Amino acid sequence: MKIGLIGYGTIGCGVAHLLLEKRKHQDLQLVKIADIDLERERDFMPERGLFTKDVQKIINDPQIDTVIELMGGIEPAKSYILSALTNGKDVVTANKALLSSCWKEIMEKADLHKRRIRFEASVGGGIPLLSAISSGLGANNIEAVYGIINGTTNYILTRMEKTKESFSDALAAAQKKGYAEADPSFDIDGIDTAHKLAILSSLCFGKTSAVSSIYTEGIRRITHFDISCAAELGYSIKLLGISRIDKDRLSIRVHPTMLKKEHLLSSVSDVYNAVYIKPDLTGPLLFFGKGAGRYPTASAVYSDLLALVRQEEFCIPETEAVEPVDITEITSKYYIRFQAEDKPGVLAMISGVLAEHNVSIASCIQKERGKTVPIIIITHEAKEGAISPALSKIDKSPFIKEESLKIRIEEV
């Protein structure tokens, strides 16, 4: 197999290092590397002759039969991948943004030209997850998938719990360690999780939604106070990607979630990822490991190359893009934090409005005394479509000093 690599950043560098030095394999020949910036210093620099600034020299090279795309983003990565497939090359990519937004187009192009595309590195980094779903669970109908699939947010939440730091301090620490970008919104607003969830959904169910249709809520408003209240109540707070089949419809969403402390997902800390899957025959499975990083990701790319060499079939179900269950239709228990004046009548007002909307209260905690205090309400199962207008109404009360925060409590 003659391989061309497009994109020589952190991961590309790791892949080249494996192919050319650390894990040489006679069937895996890296013959060309394209990147627009050949001046930047890298940890691993193979001989100059391998490099080109011109991607077309890979895409149009008839001796290259496999293209690895590691530049990321939609364009020009998309055009490169489509051209590579058209030119009869197999493709390995880690590009979750592209796969989640152009799944159908790419899969159809691959089918048309009888080419293969693999993307183990796009979800869960070094965890051999997608191949396990595709080839290890063939007898199963999968009912649900729950994933901690963004290391940055998991690091921030873990750090807030351990050090009692504020969200912004934990974010700053994550940035300093290189776990978060200078502009962190892609991670902390849940967008990266939504991309990966869309891909997982395609593989697990043959059903997915446009990323723009996935309800997505990040972790910016979670405070250390919420995390410690959750802990007292026996819960952890994790940013979860959730996708499941509810009466033949797809419920797919990304949001901070309270999970029972004893649940395995609660023990997944720092930058680690984990995906909890519910296939009907095997019962629940969990896959845990590093979701990012040079060598974990390069290991996943390498395993895709090996699978191509070995002619392994990657069973990608034909995927239908569906309109998901609207977030107002889901039911859940909720943790709600109000910031309210510490006056008689406030709790009566809150519980009155919740009752009006048919939301019943399981417990209520007001720990502090002062001018304004946090009030925590745990509800019984309620419809999101009932909770949201109730909270809007309560938030308009003069007793309430900031927008309330709700966190869904999931039985996973």
Added chain:
Amino acid sequence: MKIGLIGYGTIGCGVAHLLLEKRKHQDLQLVKIADIDLERERDFMPERGLFTKDVQKIINDPQIDTVIELMGGIEPAKSYILSALTNGKDVVTANKALLSSCWKEIMEKADLHKRRIRFEASVGGGIPLLSAISSGLGANNIEAVYGIINGTTNYILTRMEKTKESFSDALAAAQKKGYAEADPSFDIDGIDTAHKLAILSSLCFGKTSAVSSIYTEGIRRITHFDISCAAELGYSIKLLGISRIDKDRLSIRVHPTMLKKEHLLSSVSDVYNAVYIKPDLTGPLLFFGKGAGRYPTASAVYSDLLALVRQEEFCIPETEAVEPVDITEITSKYYIRFQAEDKPGVLAMISGVLAEHNVSIASCIQKERGKTVPIIIITHEAKEGAISPALSKIDKSPFIKEESLKIRIEEV
């Protein structure tokens, strides 16, 4: 693919149910089932014509190209599998006892006849574990594997922790629920774990040991007192299969192990299994799921059949059987429980003997007062070859009322 199934017990019944009804697949045709007992009632009974009492009718049937062996045990399963391979049939088996004891012979026979053998169900039941190791981690050198791979013992230990029952009560409960056999020694003495560990070792390292050379210690002597002491110290107690490469030698053993509470393996409860692997590139991975049961195991068998149909390569490294590091050579921290007379001088005697053997004490707890009391010692890192003679000497003292118990504390 025309399939013959040998052994129609719980798992065989599940496999037949999947192939003939629940998950029909045009390429997977179950054409014959052999079992010596055709009278026993089963939950799923296909048409009578499929059955035979004569295994040779499967092994010698030229139209059958794949044999599933689910009878278990060494003989006659071994002869059947070898004959099937000789007759040009691929084999799927869940037989861990056979694979762990006759690995080389079976693999060589498969090679000789250019046949394939798959055994996903032999370790970790429904968890797609072996295929993930074989095909998903191809770029990695694996450094260590730690497994909770026996559901019976994990159920008993979890139950003792939760209900404060004694070992024998928890065992009785496991037997009542069908999780333990009438003669439970195979599970509770760690033998089943050793079988599975030998297989894992072959796949992870290309090195394994004869089951008889694997140091194997079960859970019979663990008491609820030990579990609660461990919890207080921040540990859980799990029966672990451990195999790792130590300076090019194989350290392979099965014993109750104290693990930090925060470690993911500590959260694996009840009959669940989990395998924690340390590949060098991906960093640590964990695979969790049900290790036994009709449909989880049948799902694994089915995935092997699919892999055969899809011509997926199963990379089984050429395995060398080696003499493992002797248990006396390992170093570890230890939890030691003595049952001693509550008299001045006892602790001085114990710590004196430990000091003589170069074992230094990290902490010491004596909680109760009475005629005889448990004394708990936690040691610093020490060589097993030093600990064992020290304990033998201490146990000979007239102050000591029963054989001491040591539990290894592992940093996983």
